Amino acid sequence: MITFEGVTKRYPGGAVALDDVSLDCPTGEITVFVGTSGGGKTTALRAVNRMVEPTSGRVLIDGRDVREQRPAELRRGIGYVIQHAGLFPHRTIEDNIATVPYLLRWNKKKARARALELMERVGLDHSMAKRYPFQLSGGQQQRVGVARALAADPPIMLMDEPFSAVDPVVRAELQDEFLRLQDELHKTIVFVTHDIDEAIKLGDTIAVFRTGGKVAQVDTPENLLAHPADDFVAGFIGQNRGIRTLSFAGTGELRLSDDAVRPVTADAADLTGLDWILVVDEDRRPLGWTRPAQIGGSLSEAPLAPVGPTFRVGSDSVRVALDAAVLSPSGLAVGVDDAGAVVGTAAGSDLLAVPTHGNGAGGTGHGAGSDG
Numbered sequence: 001m002i003t004f005e006g007v008t009k010r011y012p013g014g015a016v017a018l019d020d021v022s023l024d025c026p027t028g029e030i031t032v033f034v035g036t037s038g039g040g041k042t043t044a045l046r047a048v049n050r051m052v053e054p055t056s057g058r059v060l061i062d063g064r065d066v067r068e069q070r071p072a073e074l075r076r077g078i079g080y081v082i083q084h085a086g087l088f089p090h091r092t093i094e095d096n097i098a099t100v101p102y103l104l105r106w107n108k109k110k111a112r113a114r115a116l117e118l119m120e121r122v123g124l125d126h127s128m129a130k131r132y133p134f135q136l137s138g139g140q141q142q143r144v145g146v147a148r149a150l151a152a153d154p155p156i157m158l159m160d161e162p163f164s165a166v167d168p169v170v171r172a173e174l175q176d177e178f179l180r181l182q183d184e185l186h187k188t189i190v191f192v193t194h195d196i197d198e199a200i201k202l203g204d205t206i207a208v209f210r211t212g213g214k215v216a217q218v219d220t221p222e223n224l225l226a227h228p229a230d231d232f233v234a235g236f237i238g239q240n241r242g243i244r245t246l247s248f249a250g251t252g253e254l255r256l257s258d259d260a261v262r263p264v265t266a267d268a269a270d271l272t273g274l275d276w277i278l279v280v281d282e283d284r285r286p287l288g289w290t291r292p293a294q295i296g297g298s299l300s301e302a303p304l305a306p307v308g309p310t311f312r313v314g315s316d317s318v319r320v321a322l323d324a325a326v327l328s329p330s331g332l333a334v335g336v337d338d339a340g341a342v343v344g345t346a347a348g349s350d351l352l353a354v355p356t357h358g359n360g361a362g363g364t365g366h367g368a369g370s371d372g
């Protein structure tokens with residue numbers, strides 16, 4: 001656990017970057033610092049590895065004041081990832097990743113083996129090991145940055161806007177892989193961003209910083225959306241608060257209908273009264289949507305409209321299901337199981353009837369994780 005105890009940072013000249021900040025970053029979880037520019041997020045992050053020394057107050061790691069350790073020694077247990085990755089331009093990818101192992105005087109073979117292992121972990125092909133940073137895309141460089149921070153297997157990771165410099169699609173991929181990685185590694189992570197969507201997607205806990213270095217609210221993403229502490233937080237969360245709240249409503253309890261679902265072998269005479277039909281194969285995998293009027297002799301010859309996005313019953317949130325309903329030609333969201341077989345369909349109005357509070361999506365702590 002990282003603990004901020006009444007931490008204040010006043011810079012010469014009078015700027016107050018942090019004003020009496022007290023909060024906990026629980027072990028093995030992701031704590032996100034989010035807020036307005038200049039709110040003190042980076043300063044708070046850097047107080048953990050002593051790149052910033054507080055004017056007053058303390059930062060503790062597992063109850064021990066960080067000032068008890070020399071900075072170099074302290075930082076060996078703390079990975080650090082920044083925007084634009086901050087790679088050494090004249091070192092190869094594997095040597096960049098092995099930076100800390102080399103500092104720790106691991107032998108070359110062991111350090112390189114570790115670098116290759118980490119490249120795999122963060123989704124980089126081994127063929128990139130001998131390349132230089134300029135020969136990689138921005139997203140690939142960020143992966144190298146994450147791998148480098150993980151190299152000595154530090155229990156703590158500090159990440160300062162690590163995914164901000166890449167396009168939205170790559171960013172979503174990096175976030176998803178980051179969550180997968182964290183599911184395996186359970187690091188204690190402090191993550192700075194000014195993007196509230198990123199904070200909601202990644203954070204187990206979110207601390208909202210406001211101008212003047214004050215913390216306006218520390219809460220789970222779910223509570224933050226449901227109960228913003230004040231107008232500043234409500235304003236920061238923005239206009240889509242209601243829709244975002246649906247990210248935390250699970251689809252496990254939804255009652256899905258089988259009425260519109262028909263196997264491709266079904267008798268076409270038996271389809272009266274239906275507006276849309278979801279045609280499924282012998283394993284109940286969805287093939288497409290059709291309307292009774294478009295069916296001639298048999299379902300197998302009917303023209304099919306694409307199924308569009310589906311949602312995984314239980315693991316996806318109501319927000320994902322609602323998205324599927326909106327994009328579906330029939331207006332019905334298609335729920336599938338882990339094997340991709342259709343469980344049933346739901347209309348938008350069924351989805352909005354699901355209670356949105358205290359009803360985590362799959363109970364994973366990352367209800368918004370699959371919103372992409």
Ligand SMILES: Nc1ncnc2c1ncn2[C@@H]1O[C@H](COP(=O)(O)OP(=O)(O)OP(=O)(O)O)[C@@H](O)[C@H]1O
Nearest residue numbers: 011015016017036037038039040041042043044194
């Ligand atoms: N070395 C410094 N000397 C003087 N003032 C500083 C210094 N570093 C930061 N500040 C000031 O402290 C305040 C907090 O800065 P900080 O970088 O922590 O904010 P932030 O929330 O991370 O902002 P951003 O999202 O823009 O990166 C700002 O007003 C900034 O100008």
